[in-house]
Amino acid sequence: MDKNKENIGKILEILEKNYYGAGSELVFNNPFQLLIATILSAQCTDRQVNRVTPELFERYPTAEEMARLEPEELEKHIRSCGFYKTKARNIIATCKILMEEYEGKVPGDIKTLQTLPGVGRKTANVVASNAFGVPAIAVDTHVFRVSNRLGLANARNVLETEKQLMENVPVEKWSAAHNWIIHHGRRICNARKPKCNICFLSPYCSYYHDEIKGYEL
Ligand code: SF4
Numbered sequence: 001m002d003k004n005k006e007n008i009g010k011i012l013e014i015l016e017k018n019y020y021g022a023g024s025e026l027v028f029n030n031p032f033q034l035l036i037a038t039i040l041s042a043q044c045t046d047r048q049v050n051r052v053t054p055e056l057f058e059r060y061p062t063a064e065e066m067a068r069l070e071p072e073e074l075e076k077h078i079r080s081c082g083f084y085k086t087k088a089r090n091i092i093a094t095c096k097i098l099m100e101e102y103e104g105k106v107p108g109d110i111k112t113l114q115t116l117p118g119v120g121r122k123t124a125n126v127v128a129s130n131a132f133g134v135p136a137i138a139v140d141t142h143v144f145r146v147s148n149r150l151g152l153a154n155a156r157n158v159l160e161t162e163k164q165l166m167e168n169v170p171v172e173k174w175s176a177a178h179n180w181i182i183h184h185g186r187r188i189c190n191a192r193k194p195k196c197n198i199c200f201l202s203p204y205c206s207y208y209h210d211e212i213k214g215y216e217l
Pocket of ligand 1: 149150188189190194195196199200201202205206207208
């Protein structure tokens with residue numbers, strides 16, 4: 001096995017050991033709730049979305065109920081999630097499509113999900129993998145940063161990163177690895193100040209070797 005593949009294998013093994021079973025940090029009980037929560041999470045923290053959704057889903061538990069809302073009514077509930085006007089319009093439009101074309105149900109495949117308003121590639125991947133078990137690697141800001149620092153990818157944009165991760169990570173681990181990497185990014189490999197001094201991945205991390213250890217030597 002070449003050195004790089006061996007290194008990637010080791011990183012995945014350590015991530016799995018430390019974050020085994022880690023799932024989405026968005027709270028949801030069904031695919032519809034995950035879809036709405038993920039649309040709301042754009043440019044917003046999962047914690048903030050989780051504050052808003054319990055009441056929202058209690059009042060409007062299905063696509064049918066949400067599709068009937070006026071944007072102004074929905075905006076009142078999601079104001080704290082940022083970009084609330086756009087998100088309200090997209091959510092209502094998405095719910096209308098779910099009612100008209102999918103009997104109120106959320107489709108489980110990535111391509112169809114991407115046709116819904118407010119649903120980009122990342123959101124589609126999150127919903128398909130976490131709600132339907134479809135193998136996918138959603139590249140958000142954490143996955144982009146951490147996988148490129150670690151050397152799981154060496155890419156300049158999210159699309160390239162996703163492609164390289166799909167090549168480097170065995171397909172059966174795609175969905176889980178996405179969650180392991182996010183957990184690591186939130187807890188240890190922070191954007192501004194990665195905690196390399198306590199990071200169990202430092203012996204295998206490209207960033208650590210190039211940027212941190214290089215200065216220590
Ligand atoms: S060693 Fe530092 S840069 Fe590398 S994964 Fe750990 S925290 Fe991130």
